Amino acid sequence: MSSPPQNKVPFDDDPLWYKDAVFYEVHVRAFKDSNGDGIGDFRGLVEKLDYIEELGVTTLWLLPFYPSPLRDDGYDISDYTDVHPSYGSLEDFTVFLNEAHRRGLRVLTEIVLNHTSDLHPWFREARQSRDDAKRSWYVWNDTPDLYQAARIIFTDTERSNWTWDPGSKAYYWHRFFSHQPDLNYDNPSVREAIWSAMNFWLERGVDGFRLDAVPYLVERDGTSCENLPETHEVLKWLRRRLDESYSAKFLLAEANQWPSEVRAYFGSADECHMAFHFPLMPRMFMAMRLEDRKPIVEIMKQTPEIPEPCQWGVFLRNHDELTLEMVTDEERDYLYDEYARDSTMRLNVGIRRRLAPLLENDRRRIELMNGMLLSLPGSPIIYYGDEIGMGDNIYLGDRNGVRTPMQWSGGWNAGFSTADPERLYLPLISNPIYGYQALNVESQRRSLNSLFSWMKRVIKIRKSSRVFSRGSLNFLNPANHRALAYIRELGAEKVLAVNNLSDSAQAVELDLSRFAGFIPIEMFGGNPFPRISSRPYPLTLGPYQFFWFRLRRL
Ligand code: NOJ
Secondary structure (H helix, E strand, O other), rough: OOOOOOOOOOOOOOOOOHHHEEEEEHHHHHHHHOOOOOOOOOOHHHHHHHHHHHHOOOEEEOOOOOEEEOOOOOOOOOOOOOOOOOHHOOOHHHHHHHHHHOOOEEEEEEEEEOOOOOOOOOHHHHHHOOOOOOOEEEEEEOOOOOOOOOOOOOOOOOOOOOEEEHHHHEEEHOOOOOOOOOEOOOHHHHHHHHHHHHHHHHHHHOOEEEEOOHHHHHOOOOOOOOOOOOHHHHHHHHHHHHHOOOOOOOEOOOOOOHHHHHHHHOOOOOOOEEEEEOHHHHHHHHHHHOOOOOEEEEEEEEOOOOOOOOOOEEOOOOOOOOEEEOOHHHHHHHHHHHHHOOOOHHOOOEEEEOOHHHOOOHHHHHHHHHHHHOOOOOOOEEEHHHOOOOOOOOOOOOOOHHHOOOOOOOOHHHHHOOOOOHHHOOOOOOOOOOOOOOOOOHHHOOOOOOHHHHHHHHHHHHOOOOOHHEEEEEEEEOOOOOOOEEEEOOOEEEEEEEEEEOOEEEEEEEHHHHHOEEEEOOOOOOOOOOOOOOOOEEEEEOOOOOEEEEOOOO
């Protein structure tokens, strides 16, 4: 029997809503094609909002959908205030936004601050002559000698951060692809132009922005050109503009840096509301392979406190390679060996694979990783397709292998598009393990035992208490290092999470004496476990098993 339609109050008024959010990262072009041209679009996305709502996530993060030559899948913007014609029109976007809001889903879009496409009219004009009014919107130099201490990020494609512009006879600066010239944030007109682009989308009702590549906004010779005080000034300025005009909107910083550096992007709660926790992610993969909690515990201990209104964004996978920048050289070698033995799986400083293939399609490991994601501090971000365990295609160029069409059904083009298969923007995954014929939303919806059904359940439990989103974190220190156990606490609410990182059954004794007299209630089944006393609390866990217990004084 279907449940009666609910009259939803779209949102609560809490300006800190992002702290309790469960994010879902979606690429418009990958989700659903409504007009049969082989490319996903906004109308298609609207058709699939019920699915997103059913999954239980609360906020959508959309990859760039603006006009662009798509040489970096839209991160090369040529117009900040329109929609790429393949994805629809501004009107389609507005319909989508209203439909999402009507379902209580907030929407986060991208603002690529650091650079534009070289086809953006600003750059086209800037390169016309050295005296052009737009010249100083970008970063130019007569020689490629400036800023030599800045590293190269796309190591597989770029040899230098400078590229020669033969027309105007000078070098321009770019931290990413050479077709993505960096904007010059020393120029106040650039800040105003970017703010006005943000304002354009805020006026249309978007709830916030992921700020792409924020560490690189300002350059200074003799420095790494990352995380400079001047860059933080720009962000504080943008935040002030945001707060002057809007409430309950938010900024999420993409700063692939160590926690101590990322801390600065929260400022005194006057910069970004959220920032991704990049170093945690590879350490979760490492801990599982080493069967040892140490990498996770250590990085969380090195993670500084953040201002009360702020929040970490935690994730397992996203649209990029699994970045290994925030690990030591030894750790990187280890992760490459364990997760990317085939060199085709490697890209830049990372691994271009999806979650399920990384975990050898082992349902126990996929559940454990998601369990940790949803119970460690921070707002979790789920990458589209990972909720059904989609596979990847490492033979597609760049990061395309993790951006293939969503697998809706076992029918024509996986239910993604009515186009001829050759016309799809990327081929579907069709191998015997991850192929859409067997691995798809429709078949997983039919089984209560599917990964999708499990994900719905675990997300629901996560959302049942703010202890997961706002509670403190305290690690327990059992002798068995294969167990990762922690207490999350928020007022009277207490949750104990225990994870077995290993491939074999484990016994663990926990010091829960602080909770003597409490009864652990297992949160998936609601069953009481033996009462806690002042003696060590014994538990046994199967391979890769985890428990969440609500600690109740009964
Ligand atoms: C970070 C984005 O996540 C990535 O996909 C993009 O290529 C770079 N920024 C450059 O914009």
